[in-house]
Amino acid sequence: MTAVSVIVNGAKGRMGQEAVKAVDADEGLILAGQADVGDDLVQLIHDTQAQVVVDFTTASVAFENSRKIIEANVHPVVGTSGLMPEQVLELQKLAARKKLGGLIAPNFAIGAVLMMKFAKEAVRYFPNVEVIELHHDRKADAPSGTAIKTLDMLAEARQTEPNHREEKEILPGARGSVQHKIHVHSIRLPGLVAHQEVLFGGTSETLTIRHDSIHRESFMTGVCFACKKVLDLDTLIYGLEHLL
Numbered sequence: 001m002t003a004v005s006v007i008v009n010g011a012k013g014r015m016g017q018e019a020v021k022a023v024d025a026d027e028g029l030i031l032a033g034q035a036d037v038g039d040d041l042v043q044l045i046h047d048t049q050a051q052v053v054v055d056f057t058t059a060s061v062a063f064e065n066s067r068k069i070i071e072a073n074v075h076p077v078v079g080t081s082g083l084m085p086e087q088v089l090e091l092q093k094l095a096a097r098k099k100l101g102g103l104i105a106p107n108f109a110i111g112a113v114l115m116m117k118f119a120k121e122a123v124r125y126f127p128n129v130e131v132i133e134l135h136h137d138r139k140a141d142a143p144s145g146t147a148i149k150t151l152d153m154l155a156e157a158r159q160t161e162p163n164h165r166e167e168k169e170i171l172p173g174a175r176g177s178v179q180h181k182i183h184v185h186s187i188r189l190p191g192l193v194a195h196q197e198v199l200f201g202g203t204s205e206t207l208t209i210r211h212d213s214i215h216r217e218s219f220m221t222g223v224c225f226a227c228k229k230v231l232d233l234d235t236l237i238y239g240l241e242h243l244l
């Protein structure tokens, strides 16, 4: 099997640097190029004839970068968080028109994918659920893409909703943010990488499902796997779980 040629976009960032190392070290992949702010990604795609672009940039440019990659007929592997559901849909339509495979994944860590899968199972029995996500203090967006995806999955799988009780926040925001009637809390501290707890409460029992990425290399098995897999797809998939 010939190696898949890959460009890393956002290559100077924390995730980008890890992706460059991982792609370079993977025998099934060739590091065709690296891009960051100020570089012409489309020109680089043209010059290198790369098959895949891995994007770890920032929320404000994630849509535009993904659109450029698809329009250049190159398979996108997007890890950048902050894409809105309607933007994901628009990118999926664009990729479908071109029959181009790709992946947008809020979390490339296998353990995080399993955390979401187990949480989806548990919410059928424990409809009282809250999410706490914890990240390093330089993360720009909140809540994390993983938390948003988890909330969507929980809402889809929850068969009954807990009774709503009147609450009063003494300090605004004390109960976090609410999506699909599920509270989500974001912690930002130096020393953290990427962590999430899904907490369930039942009758005299609680269940906590927790995942910890303790180094950014935890995401790279999923990134390299996706770079090879997207070549066999003809749609743009949202979530690594659909590829495993």
Ligand SMILES: NC(=O)c1ccc[n+]([C@@H]2O[C@H](COP(=O)([O-])OP(=O)(O)OC[C@H]3O[C@@H](n4cnc5c(N)ncnc54)[C@H](O)[C@@H]3O)[C@@H](O)[C@H]2O)c1
Pocket: 009, 010, 011, 012, 013, 014, 015, 016, 035, 036, 037, 038, 056, 057, 058, 059, 061, 078, 079, 080, 081, 082, 105, 106, 107, 108, 109, 139, 194, 219
């Ligand atoms: N999917 C996952 O598994 C996962 C895991 C961790 C982080 N993330 C996400 O990945 C993204 C990057 O995280 P990070 O910690 O590496 O951030 P970072 O700030 O360290 O790096 C971002 C890089 O993108 C570059 N950049 C910005 N705009 C660009 C543009 N238009 N074109 C090319 N490069 C551009 C910046 O110069 C920088 O080098 C964030 O959205 C983060 O939430 C995803």
